[in-house]
Amino acid sequence: MQLFLDTANIEEIKEALGWGVISGVTTNPSLVAREKRDFKSLVKEICHMVPGPVSAEVLSMDFREMISEARELSKIAPNVVVKIPMTKNGLKAVNVLSQEGINTNVTLVFSATQGLLAALAGATYISPFIGRLDDISNEGMDIVQDLVIMMENYNLPTRVIAASVRHPMHVLESARVSCHIATVPYKVLEAMLRHPLTDIGIQRFLDDWAKVKNELESGM
Ligand code: G3P
Numbered sequence: 429m430q431l432f433l434d435t436a437n438i439e440e441i442k443e444a445l446g447w448g449v450i451s452g453v454t455t456n457p458s459l460v461a462r463e464k465r466d467f468k469s470l471v472k473e474i475c476h477m478v479p480g481p482v483s484a485e486v487l488s489m490d491f492r493e494m495i496s497e498a499r500e501l502s503k504i505a506p507n508v509v510v511k512i513p514m515t516k517n518g519l520k521a522v523n524v525l526s527q528e529g530i531n532t533n534v535t536l537v538f539s540a541t542q543g544l545l546a547a548l549a550g551a552t553y554i555s556p557f558i559g560r561l562d563d564i565s566n567e568g569m570d571i572v573q574d575l576v577i578m579m580e581n582y583n584l585p586t587r588v589i590a591a592s593v594r595h596p597m598h599v600l601e602s603a604r605v606s607c608h609i610a611t612v613p614y615k616v617l618e619a620m621l622r623h624p625l626t627d628i629g630i631q632r633f634l635d636d637w638a639k640v641k642n643e644l645e646s647g648m
Contacts, residue, residue: 429603432481432589432611436460436470440614441477447617452480454555454591454611456511456535457487468504475505483533483553485511486521494521502530509552511535514542519549526550533589540574547579547586555611557592558602568592573605580606596620 432452433444436459444450453474460467471484482505486497494517498510502525509531512518522532526549533553534546538561543554556575558568575588590602590610596619602610612620 429607430609431599431617432483432609433617434459434591434593434611434613436463436474437614438463438470438473438477441474444614444617445477449617450478450480452482452509452609452611453478454483454511454533454589456485460485468501471501471508472504475507478507480507481509481531481533481553482507483509483511483535485535486513489513489515489517491517491520494518495524498525498530498532499528509533511555512551514538514546519545522546522549522551526552535591537575538571540571540578543571543575543588544578547575547584551586553587553589553609555589555591558590558598559592559594561592562594569598569601569605572602572607576606576608 430451431449432454433441433450434454436455441453463470475482484501486494488494488497501510502508511533512521514534514536522534525532531552533555534551535555537543537554537556543556546554556571558572561568572588572590579586579588587608590607593599593610593612593616595616599610599612
């Protein structure tokens with residue numbers, strides 16, 4: 429399984445890359461807006477930092493505008509993946525872009541049949557939003573599992589990205605259903621790292637060590 433970082437924040441990316449656990453980055457317009465920076469220069473900077481796919485989303489809903497925006501984004505760096513919303517125009521754009529060799533990530537996928545259509549249209553990645561489904565009392569993970577099975581059964585090359593991840597259990601459950609990738613916010617990555625017994629264990633080791641050291645130094 430691979431982990432991507434779901435952020436447009438340079439400091440978070442720098443920190444997570446240092447851990448050696450991140451294979452790519454996903455952004456969306458809401459995440460980019462938070463950074464209050466020029467979109468293209470931000471994407472360029474992220475692409476130079478990350479030795480893997482970086483998803484950047486189109487804003488047009490019109491088919492032709494979507495294509496031209498996608499072509500522009502793909503020129504920023506070779507590792508740009510163009511994020512396309514799950515609409516009729518989005519599917520048509522993915523069909524054209526995949527024939528041009530431009531990698532795509534179909535976003536805002538909320539059902540397995542939507543994901544199947546995106547994969548058949550030639551999407552490189554599909555992003556089911558599990559947290560937002562859980563928010564409305566649907567089982568987000570069911571869609572991830574269905575999509576992974578479909579890609580496997582029919583030997584489709586599209587990779588499933590578990591997106592809208594809210595907590596470590598989403599990552600664990602994604603791994604249990606053999607999801608290819610989970611894209612995680614930085615705070616979820618930190619939550620995956622932490623365990624109170626690790627902190628207690630470190631403190632106990634240090635205390636025991638200090639006690640013996642003090643005894644030896646005082647000649648006891
Ligand atoms: O990867 C999609 C993600 O950014 C959306 O997450 O928490 O806004 O549903 P959220």
